[in-house]
Amino acid sequence: MATVLEQSTAKLTDEQVTSLASNIRGATIEPNDDQYETARHVYNGMIDRRPRAIVRAADATDVITAVNFAREQGIYPSIRGGGHNVVGFATNDDGLVIDLAAMKNVFIDVKNKTARVMGGATWGDFDHAAHPFGLAAPGGIISTTGVSGLTMGGGVGYLTRQYGLSSDNVISANVVTADGKAVTASENENPDLFWAIRGGGGNFGVVTSWEFKLHPVGMVYGGPIFFPVDKGPEILAFFRDYIESAPPEMSGFFGYHIAPPAPFVPEHLHGVAACALVMCYTGPVEKGEEAMQAVRAAGPVALDLCGPIPFPALNSMFDALLPAGLQHYWKADFDREISDEAIAVHNEYGPQVPNFLSLMHIYPVNGAVQDKGNGDTAYSYRDAKFVHNIVGIDTDLANMPARTAWVRNYWEALHPFSAGGNYVNFLMDEGQDRIKASFRDNYPRLAEVKRTWDPDNLFRQNQNIKP
Numbered sequence: 001m002a003t004v005l006e007q008s009t010a011k012l013t014d015e016q017v018t019s020l021a022s023n024i025r026g027a028t029i030e031p032n033d034d035q036y037e038t039a040r041h042v043y044n045g046m047i048d049r050r051p052r053a054i055v056r057a058a059d060a061t062d063v064i065t066a067v068n069f070a071r072e073q074g075i076y077p078s079i080r081g082g083g084h085n086v087v088g089f090a091t092n093d094d095g096l097v098i099d100l101a102a103m104k105n106v107f108i109d110v111k112n113k114t115a116r117v118m119g120g121a122t123w124g125d126f127d128h129a130a131h132p133f134g135l136a137a138p139g140g141i142i143s144t145t146g147v148s149g150l151t152m153g154g155g156v157g158y159l160t161r162q163y164g165l166s167s168d169n170v171i172s173a174n175v176v177t178a179d180g181k182a183v184t185a186s187e188n189e190n191p192d193l194f195w196a197i198r199g200g201g202g203n204f205g206v207v208t209s210w211e212f213k214l215h216p217v218g219m220v221y222g223g224p225i226f227f228p229v230d231k232g233p234e235i236l237a238f239f240r241d242y243i244e245s246a247p248p249e250m251s252g253f254f255g256y257h258i259a260p261p262a263p264f265v266p267e268h269l270h271g272v273a274a275c276a277l278v279m280c281y282t283g284p285v286e287k288g289e290e291a292m293q294a295v296r297a298a299g300p301v302a303l304d305l306c307g308p309i310p311f312p313a314l315n316s317m318f319d320a321l322l323p324a325g326l327q328h329y330w331k332a333d334f335d336r337e338i339s340d341e342a343i344a345v346h347n348e349y350g351p352q353v354p355n356f357l358s359l360m361h362i363y364p365v366n367g368a369v370q371d372k373g374n375g376d377t378a379y380s381y382r383d384a385k386f387v388h389n390i391v392g393i394d395t396d397l398a399n400m401p402a403r404t405a406w407v408r409n410y411w412e413a414l415h416p417f418s419a420g421g422n423y424v425n426f427l428m429d430e431g432q433d434r435i436k437a438s439f440r441d442n443y444p445r446l447a448e449v450k451r452t453w454d455p456d457n458l459f460r461q462n463q464n465i466k467p
């Protein structure tokens, strides 16, 4: 199978690592250290790699030191933000990881409604810091995901229809480039780099901090509404049509799930397949019930968990169901439309969702995302209205062949109805052709920016753009 993972052949010696460690203000974690077992793992439990050294940077200077070291020793470092990427780019065998987990502070400027977010912060850190001021930015729906990786691929969440992608809300970023320089990327400074890091992934340097635009979002009206699985076609057709012209403050996603044996789920639904609309309304919370009426009327409601909720609580509602360390296999595509034929495919495979961890989600990427054009930032599918993700998850590796088979069969049946490329943050190890299809018409310009900022492809532990 084609692999996008490219390890360096150079091997680090003990002397080299000792010398690196003596120049690092944070921690340099090595295989004999107590923290090593935790530090070497990423979110996807299928990834089992053993780096030679993990530099847990204290600041941008540590990042510069580690980048210079990697370049001088001829190794390709892994950069770790939240460690959520399912391919496991954030760890490697025998090499160097530059881990930003200790750089997670978030500073809120209430007057100007902006946030300065360090490169290792998660969306939970972001929401925690911004919420007391009644502010937020579009981020992911699981709070343990890294701000950096998610933003560099685009960034889709509950606020996306209203305020655009996470990357559309970036004002500037501080970046350590392959030659070890610290530069700022914004509309006015290094605009080519600024264009590329908003959708082009981690190809261009290490982002040590971001400056984000914030929006007034505090209490919202949201949560999941479950419907019987046999109503899937009606509910999905409703969602497709409704979300096309719903007000910007209304968003959500469609999903197939098996109801978990959780205390908030009535016992008669435990283990039962269902379809769901997981909604978020950011208008005045007292108007939420009225605003949600159309959604509740879409079919016979099996379980309604939608109501007033603080935005950070909605954005972390599913964290406990999806802890780090589970086995994950994903396949996804953008969709320009969801045709009735595509709905028939969903109705064939969605109800077969094999266990309560696995899922299929369809996220809307219309609304404010489509205020920009495909070439305005590196995010390349602004003409797509949806992105679907079919996700096989299990606690047990032995079950993964069956989970993977469900994902692959579902994806293959649906792919002909898709826009042809994938959202880079949902790509697995799918080879160069899929990377090119996902960056699409922006690929040549991304390669040009890569030639400018990383001509030797130091940063290649990612969905790699060849210089």
Ligand SMILES: Cc1cc2nc3c(=O)[nH]c(=O)nc-3n(C[C@H](O)[C@H](O)[C@H](O)COP(=O)(O)OP(=O)(O)OC[C@H]3O[C@@H](n4cnc5c(N)ncnc54)[C@H](O)[C@@H]3O)c2cc1C
Binding pocket: 042, 043, 078, 079, 080, 081, 082, 083, 084, 085, 086, 088, 089, 090, 100, 119, 120, 139, 140, 141, 142, 144, 145, 146, 147, 148, 149, 150, 151, 152, 153, 154, 155, 156, 157, 201, 202, 203, 205, 206, 207, 208, 322, 425, 426, 461, 462, 463
């Ligand atoms: C449970 C779960 C939920 C998710 N939900 C959403 C969602 O709601 N919306 C969405 O859009 N996506 C979502 N994703 C996908 C997510 O956007 C990607 O997995 C993303 O790559 C994660 O970023 P990270 O920083 O956590 O991961 P990492 O694995 O640390 O990094 C991902 C990539 O970015 C690079 N990188 C990370 N930090 C930096 C940095 N500071 N500078 C330079 N490069 C860096 C890494 O080298 C790697 O190539 C989800 C993923 C998971 C596992």
